[in-house]
Amino acid sequence: MLExxxxxxxxxxxxxxxxxxxxxxPQQALRILGENGSGKTSLLRIVAGLAPAESGNIAWxxxxxxxxxxxxxxxxxxxxxxxxxxxxxxxxxxxxLALVLAGIDAERDLLQGALERQGLESAAxxxxxxxxxxxxxxxxxxxLEFCAEKPLWVLDEPFAALDxxxxxxxAATMSKQLQRxxxxxxxxxxxxELPGAAVRSMQLDAA
Amino acid sequence: MAAGAAAAFWAVLERDLLIALRRRADVLTTFxxxxxxxxxxxxxxxxxxxxxxxxxxxxxxxxxxxAAMLSLARMFSGDFADGTLEQLVLTPQPLTLLVLAKVxxxxxxxxxxLVLIGPLLGLQFDLPxxxxxxxxxxxxxGTPSLSMIGAVGAALTLGVRGGGALTSLLVLxxxxxxxxxxAGAVAATANGTGAGGHLSLLGAMLMLSLVFAxxxxxxALKISLE
Numbered sequence: 001m002l003e004x005x006x007x008x009x010x011x012x013x014x015x016x017x018x019x020x021x022x023x024x025x026p027q028q029a030l031r032i033l034g035e036n037g038s039g040k041t042s043l044l045r046i047v048a049g050l051a052p053a054e055s056g057n058i059a060w061x062x063x064x065x066x067x068x069x070x071x072x073x074x075x076x077x078x079x080x081x082x083x084x085x086x087x088x089x090x091x092x093x094x095x096x097l098a099l100v101l102a103g104i105d106a107e108r109d110l111l112q113g114a115l116e117r118q119g120l121e122s123a124a125x126x127x128x129x130x131x132x133x134x135x136x137x138x139x140x141x142x143x144l145e146f147c148a149e150k151p152l153w154v155l156d157e158p159f160a161a162l163d164x165x166x167x168x169x170x171a172a173t174m175s176k177q178l179q180r181x182x183x184x185x186x187x188x189x190x191x192x193e194l195p196g197a198a199v200r201s202m203q204l205d206a207a
Numbered sequence: 208m209a210a211g212a213a214a215a216f217w218a219v220l221e222r223d224l225l226i227a228l229r230r231r232a233d234v235l236t237t238f239x240x241x242x243x244x245x246x247x248x249x250x251x252x253x254x255x256x257x258x259x260x261x262x263x264x265x266x267x268x269x270x271x272x273x274a275a276m277l278s279l280a281r282m283f284s285g286d287f288a289d290g291t292l293e294q295l296v297l298t299p300q301p302l303t304l305l306v307l308a309k310v311x312x313x314x315x316x317x318x319x320x321l322v323l324i325g326p327l328l329g330l331q332f333d334l335p336x337x338x339x340x341x342x343x344x345x346x347x348x349g350t351p352s353l354s355m356i357g358a359v360g361a362a363l364t365l366g367v368r369g370g371g372a373l374t375s376l377l378v379l380x381x382x383x384x385x386x387x388x389x390a391g392a393v394a395a396t397a398n399g400t401g402a403g404g405h406l407s408l409l410g411a412m413l414m415l416s417l418v419f420a421x422x423x424x425x426x427a428l429k430i431s432l433e
Contacts, residue, residue: 050293051433074299082290086222088229093222100218101298101305103211127229 001025002047002152002183007056009042016042017204020056026151029174029184029197034204040187041081043204044156047185048078060152074103077147079155083140087129091120091139094128098143106146114142119166133161141166144173148180155186167192215300216308223312226285233281238320241274245328256333263332264393267342268349271321271389272382275353278317279361279378280371282309283428287365296432303421306428310358310421318350334393341396341406348409349389355416356381362427385412 001023008018016039024030032040045051047058049065049072058065065072085094095111115124118138123131128139137160147153153174159167171194174184178197193199227234248266249259286292295305325346329339360378364370392405 048297050296070299070301073297076297078293078297080290080293082288082293084290084294086226086285086289086291088226089222093225097218097222098294101215101294101300103215103299 001061002185003059003062004047005057005059007043007046007053007058009039009046010054011039011042020204022202024152024183024185026181026183027178027197029178029186029194029199031199031201032185032187032204033201034187038204040204041156044078044154044185044187045080048076048154049073050078075150075152077102077144077150077153079140079144079153079158081156083136085128085136085139088127090125090127091115091131091142092124094139095142099146102143102147102150104146104149110146111142114145115139117145117169118142134163134166137161138166141170141173144170144177148177148182151182153177153182153184153186155184157187157189159188159190159192171195212300212304215298216304219295219305219308220312223309224315227312227316233278234316234320237274237278237317238324240277241270241321242324242328244270244273246331249331259332260334260338260397263329263334263338264342264390266332267325267328267346268386268390271346271350272353272379272386274321275317275350275357275382276375276378278313279357279374282313282358282361283365283431284361284370287431292428293432296429302425302428306358306424307417307421310354310424313358314351314354318354321350322346338393338396341402342393344406345389345392345402345409348406348413349385352385352409352413352416353382355413355420356385359420359423359427362424362431365428365431385409388412 003023005021006019009016020043022030032043034040042051046053060068060072060075084098092111092115095115099106112124115121118141120135120138123135128136131139141158144153158170162170167190171192175194175197178184178194245267248262252258252262283292286295296302298305322343325343326339329342334342357378360374363377364373367373388405388408392402392409395405396402
């Protein structure tokens with residue numbers, strides 16, 4: 001269970017949000033809403049542990065995330081604004097590397113299969129730099145399929161640049177993860193339904 | 208756990224080497240920069256063998272520092288821009304180990320070529336064989352320290368405007384001990400006092416930087432990502 005208590009985020013001299021609290025329990029999805037610049041990405045980065053909050057506490061299963069360190073990161077799958085892919089490597093090499101780093105064992109066939117399901121079968125052996133924006137996003141999303149064991153997914157604009165079919169596919173992946181007992185924290189500007197899952201929304205107002 | 212960390216180390220090392228292989232221009236730039244800078248000195252100073260022998264260690268070592276500087280900017284900036292650095296920091300693996308893999312890849316692609324071409328460049332300066340050997344040995348022990356120390360500077364200035372120039376200001380003073388003992392080792396061989404002490408000190412600096420630099424680099428990267 002993720003418990004965010006009264007966190008405040010200040011960027012420069014501007015307060016993005018203060019005393020923000022929420023809880024996320026297994027099988028729950030929380031969608032962060034807000035205008036551009038309202039601090040959605042900052043919030044997700046704070047929750048992931050990439051940036052510190054000005055004040056407040058983030059706890060995972062009752063323990064502070066800062067103290068848990070590696071043990072928290074083992075529970076977490078994070079997809080940022082940037083795709084986290086190396087331009088000079090192929091989607092397959094990128095996926096393999098991401099999984100080794102995450103400590104997940106997977107056979108090459110499974111990786112190939114995951115990329116095929118993302119519609120990248122013809123692009124699996126091309127360097128990422130020649131792919132389109134949407135294909136790059138899909139290559140980054142292929143990783144999620146192997147992250148079923150990680151209970152907390154933090155996804156920043158996961159639907160950006162995807163076509164309708166890919167949006168549906170990702171929504172299904174997220175629903176499946178929720179049904180398995182996972183938690184998903186995400187932002188999006190698109191109206192997306194997660195089939196069979198209730199999504200709470202939280203509005204960030206530019207303070 | 209330990210197996211996972213080792214696998215992650217090799218995966219990062221392999222990744223960076225593979226990227227270097229696919230972007231050969233980056234690696235070759237550093238290498239040829241070094242070769243050309245070293246070769247310019249005999250042309251500028253004149254072909255007096257005595258003078259050349261005397262300046263050789265200093266010239267080769269200063270050029271090695273500059274070549275190392277040249278490659279530092281690329282060390283983390285690519286990973287920073289495409290989001291892979293975020294992913295590295297968020298993996299359940301120890302960041303110091305992943306950083307060590309990146310520094311090792313940096314040395315293999317920029318430091319090691321300098322060591323290998325060292326003897327040939329030394330010949331241009333009419334260095335005798337025993338001094339050539341010591342030059343290579345000092346480069347072999349000294350250049351990994353350059354990668355280590357440089358990486359701290361590169362990590363600290365990541366994402367800062369004009370970071371390249373700032374890195375030079377930060378890192379070049381820290382390179383001074385390596386320069387003194389690296390060039391000093393060859394000079395000491397030339398005047399017969401023996402290079403043992405200099406090389407031992409270079410080794411000590413390498414050990415120190417191996418222990419402390421990865422930790423400092425990791426901390427600096429986390430700060431840069433905030």
